[in-house]
Amino acid sequence: MAAVVPLEEPAIVCRGLTKRFGTIEALRGVDLAVPRGAVFGLLGPNGAGKTTAIRLWLGLTRPTSGSATVLGEELPPRAALARTGYMPQEVAVYGDLTVAENIALFGRLHGLGDDAIARRTDALLRLVDIPDRRDDLVSTLSGGMRRRMSLAAALVHNPDLLLLDEPTVGVDPELRATFWRFFHRLTARGKTVLITTHYMEEASRCDLVGLLHRGALLARDTPAAIKERTRAENLDDAFLALVRETSEARV
Amino acid sequence: MNARRVLAVARKSLSQFRHDKRTIGFVVGMPLLMVIAFGYTFGGEVSHVRTLVVNDDAGPFADRLLENVTGDALDLVPADSLVAAREDVRTGRAWAVLGFPENFSADLAARRARVLVVLDGTSPPIVAAVLGSLRAAAERAFAGAGAAALSVEEEFVYGSADTRFIDSFAPGIVALAVLLVTSVFSVIIIVREKTGGMLERLFATPLTSGELVVGHALALGVVAFFQTSVVLGAVLLLFQVTVVGSVPFAFGILLLFAVGNQGLGMMLSAAARNELQAIQFIPLILFPSLLLTGVFFPLEAIPEGLRGLSLAVPLTYAGAALKGVMLRGWGVAEVGGDLVALTVYASLTLLGAALLVRRQA
Numbered sequence: 001m002a003a004v005v006p007l008e009e010p011a012i013v014c015r016g017l018t019k020r021f022g023t024i025e026a027l028r029g030v031d032l033a034v035p036r037g038a039v040f041g042l043l044g045p046n047g048a049g050k051t052t053a054i055r056l057w058l059g060l061t062r063p064t065s066g067s068a069t070v071l072g073e074e075l076p077p078r079a080a081l082a083r084t085g086y087m088p089q090e091v092a093v094y095g096d097l098t099v100a101e102n103i104a105l106f107g108r109l110h111g112l113g114d115d116a117i118a119r120r121t122d123a124l125l126r127l128v129d130i131p132d133r134r135d136d137l138v139s140t141l142s143g144g145m146r147r148r149m150s151l152a153a154a155l156v157h158n159p160d161l162l163l164l165d166e167p168t169v170g171v172d173p174e175l176r177a178t179f180w181r182f183f184h185r186l187t188a189r190g191k192t193v194l195i196t197t198h199y200m201e202e203a204s205r206c207d208l209v210g211l212l213h214r215g216a217l218l219a220r221d222t223p224a225a226i227k228e229r230t231r232a233e234n235l236d237d238a239f240l241a242l243v244r245e246t247s248e249a250r251v
Numbered sequence: 252m253n254a255r256r257v258l259a260v261a262r263k264s265l266s267q268f269r270h271d272k273r274t275i276g277f278v279v280g281m282p283l284l285m286v287i288a289f290g291y292t293f294g295g296e297v298s299h300v301r302t303l304v305v306n307d308d309a310g311p312f313a314d315r316l317l318e319n320v321t322g323d324a325l326d327l328v329p330a331d332s333l334v335a336a337r338e339d340v341r342t343g344r345a346w347a348v349l350g351f352p353e354n355f356s357a358d359l360a361a362r363r364a365r366v367l368v369v370l371d372g373t374s375p376p377i378v379a380a381v382l383g384s385l386r387a388a389a390e391r392a393f394a395g396a397g398a399a400a401l402s403v404e405e406e407f408v409y410g411s412a413d414t415r416f417i418d419s420f421a422p423g424i425v426a427l428a429v430l431l432v433t434s435v436f437s438v439i440i441i442v443r444e445k446t447g448g449m450l451e452r453l454f455a456t457p458l459t460s461g462e463l464v465v466g467h468a469l470a471l472g473v474v475a476f477f478q479t480s481v482v483l484g485a486v487l488l489l490f491q492v493t494v495v496g497s498v499p500f501a502f503g504i505l506l507l508f509a510v511g512n513q514g515l516g517m518m519l520s521a522a523a524r525n526e527l528q529a530i531q532f533i534p535l536i537l538f539p540s541l542l543l544t545g546v547f548f549p550l551e552a553i554p555e556g557l558r559g560l561s562l563a564v565p566l567t568y569a570g571a572a573l574k575g576v577m578l579r580g581w582g583v584a585e586v587g588g589d590l591v592a593l594t595v596y597a598s599l600t601l602l603g604a605a606l607l608v609r610r611q612a
Binding site: 111 | 447448449452453456457
């Protein structure tokens with residue numbers, strides 16, 4: 001069924017991963033493998049459990065039951081964090097630091113030297129298209145620019161695994177296309193990119209997608225295979241069909 | 252002005268309070284705590300000042316005088332020799348010594364009696380209590396004429412009859428200023444990281460919570476270094492406070508105290524959900540420090556039931572150590588206990604901050 005057969009251990013493996021907050025089950029027994037060298041889209045509506053999954057993989061919260069490995073390391077993956085880049089949904093950057101200072105902070109936290117940071121900063125700011133804002137305070141940037149800066153901060157240490165929580169919200173279509181070209185360039189070099197989104201049309205750009213609904217994984221396949229299986233025109237319809245299928249099966 | 256809109260704003264504000272239980276507790280509890288704390292501690296009479304008595308008098312008059320020391324201002328404790336008693340004052344185990352010579356009674360009859368009062372003069376209220384109690388006792392014991400025949404020979408181990416209030420206050424004020432600026436500054440520092448998902452992002456890197464807390468403490472330490480220099484410099488230069496001990500040592504004590512305050516600030520900050528809750532902790536730090544530490548009035552003026560609490564307030568140790576160094580010229584040997592307490596304070600608060608901050612991400 002899987003279109004991409006991993007030759008080595010997957011970047012992320014989940015076995016019955018479950019997270020409960022009180023009576024709310026944010027993730028329900030998720031079994032999932034994210035192969036290395038792929039852009040993997042974790043799709044689902046708001047509240048489906050996407051952010052919870054990322055927080056578990058980063059060791060920011062602990063699973064209620066089940067287990068997972070990230071870059072071969074069991075949760076919480078302390079050592080894997082050095083090779084992981086994370087861009088949260090909130091624009092978590094320091095408004096009272098300059099763009100370069102923000103990027104330098106994350107570079108240093110990942111053990112980069114100042115020369116390497118300076119080189120990476122130039123390249124990254126060109127990539128996210130704010131090369132002339134290097135020494136401006138982040139608080140003076142527009143919302144979209146801050147998001148781009150946030151992405152740059154996640155990339156500074158050239159991570160093997162990128163976890164991007166809704167990275168393209170508020171980014172204009174032209175730059176969004178640039179981002180996607182860049183993500184595929186990264187995977188061509190063996191990096192793994194995991195993106196969460198609730199925009200189904202964006203998901204068609206992923207090599208593989210996983211559909212989350214109320215904490216349960218409904219499907220994991222290539223976008224084409226999912227559309228074919230559900231006989232849907234697009235991923236939106238495919239998702240709705242899968243939700244229907246699941247609730248009927250439960251009844 | 253539209254009444255409906257005004258009410259809408261008022262209602263919104265009250266609803267916000269309603270959703271923040273801790274703020275409600277603060278609004279109601281804090282004034283109550285302040286009134287009670289001030290009421291019990293302010294204006295207290297000095298009591299139970301440990302005073303050693305070396306009574307070599309061959310006659311009955313010294314005993315009669317001592318019997319007339321009434322009230323609870325002084326705790327009179329018999330001592331064997333003047334040398335040993337003086338040493339107790341020198342090391343801070345007693346505030347004063349009353350020394351009656353062998354021929355005290357005979358001299359009194361001859362109207363030329365002298366009593367030696369050895370004093371730690373670093374606290375004017377204590378000096379006043381000792382001398383005042385002695386004078387009142389003499390009045391009662393010998394009535395007019397006899398009391399006039401008694402002269403008091405004051406011997407100051409520390410300070411002098413000229414020790415001003417500002418001199419005795421200075422160490423405490425300096426410590427209090429450092430407490431204020433360092434704790435207020437650090438009490439919002441972790442809360443700020445929490446807002447906007449910053450803390451979560453930092454913990455998604457190899458950064459540990461211990462590293463985060465120590466990193467903040469280091470930055471705050473640099474700030475504290477300058478603050479301490481300014482505060483200590485101002486007290487020394489502007490008010491010409493008499494310092495008999497080592498200024499660098501006093502500076503070191505203040506820095507150690509500052510680190511503990513930062514730890515405390517960060518710990519409380521980590522326990523707060525937002526800036527408003529964090530700021531509410533500030534009076535909780537300040538009030539016990541103002542009232543229960545012997546900074547403004549000696550510990551001997553705090554009601555007995557509350558005196559035990561002063562041991563739980565870090566400023567007690569910082570104030571005592573600074574007073575010892577600045578006014579008495581003490582060194583590590585004499586203030587070692589206070590330094591240990593301040594080190595424990597700094598370690599526990601930094602550890603607490605690290606543990607709490609991890610749970611917040």
